[in-house]
Amino acid sequence: MRVHINLESRLVAQLDRRVGKRKRSSFIAATVRRALEDQRRWDDILGALGKISDIGHDWDRDPAAWVRQQRRLDPRRIG
Numbered sequence: 001m002r003v004h005i006n007l008e009s010r011l012v013a014q015l016d017r018r019v020g021k022r023k024r025s026s027f028i029a030a031t032v033r034r035a036l037e038d039q040r041r042w043d044d045i046l047g048a049l050g051k052i053s054d055i056g057h058d059w060d061r062d063p064a065a066w067v068r069q070q071r072r073l074d075p076r077r078i079g
Helices: 009-019 021-048 063-073
Strands: none
Touching: 009 021
16 A cells, blocks of 8 residues: 655655665565554553552562572473
């Protein structure tokens, strides 16, 4: 789909130096894709805030020991 956007001439010049005139669209599309994915991740993070209670976890007493135990139980871990 063709979309028309306005960019400052200095920004376009930097873009052209970085990727070349023929690759503007693919670079912009990849950049927008990454930015949208970042925003989706932040939405997920913000949506998860407060979903886990503050007490009653296996790791409450000694978080470091809990992490060590989880690592030992992971069959993919080497060493």
